[in-house]
Amino acid sequence: MGSQAPPMPIIYLIRHGEKPPKLPNGQDPDGLSTQGVERSHALTQVFGSSSPYNIGYIIAQHPKDDGKEDRPYLTVKPLADSLKPDVEFYHKVHRDDAAGVAQAAQAFHGPGNILVCWEHHRLQGIAQAIGVQDAPVYPEDRFDVIWTIESPFDRISHITSEHCPGLDDAHASDP
Template structure:
């Protein structure tokens, strides 16, 4: 009888330990853009933000990032700011940034989040427009609104 109780308790512990991993999702806006609207990269301030993220979300941080998502970048670099913002961090963490979702496809981002089964948390770097829609689609009732002038 005692052996059966111990085995039952052990099974309960194992089932709790193997319960589905629910990562925390961190959503950041891409780095600042250059004054020339024809340029698709980051401004010096945006480059600085990308470098700062290495320290904020890096290996020694408490954020434990295991997966990074940014929108698909066109061949000419258009829509690349979000990717450029997280590339230094991804390199430090040994991660490849998932860029399979196009920037307006909120459902794709949500599906990528729900499909992630790996270790660690999720960092999403996106443009400000769809960020509120991403938050709303994930089930938060209060979407983020960023002013365009920031």
């Protein structure tokens, strides 16, 4: 009797936490807003060790040295810290490298599943690089949506809410 291959990991894609209001010059400031920080801490419960998500690998967009593009990293850092030493936290792929995200995900062989946190305008391209056909555009006005991609990674099998208390109450009736 041969040994059975471990199950393919499930990939979950999420957007970074809420960002602060624009600066007077119209630019986005670095970091997370108060709500974004709240979300980052709530994710330790949503995706934590007692959750059904069984996260074994976290991939976040690489923050620039000057602090730019740090929201995805800051969003999942508390979760990664709470799951140490059992979870690898990989944050070496740059914002526009969807193929690099797909390669990092494909290189993970468990145990557990994969959580990817990224800038929302890039999540459609990441899903496509993973293999999803007809990936939708991530909602502009939502920070709580989880895309679930299961083997053979050709479609988003579930779209759900993180249901972070106090942040996602407007979507309480969503799956």
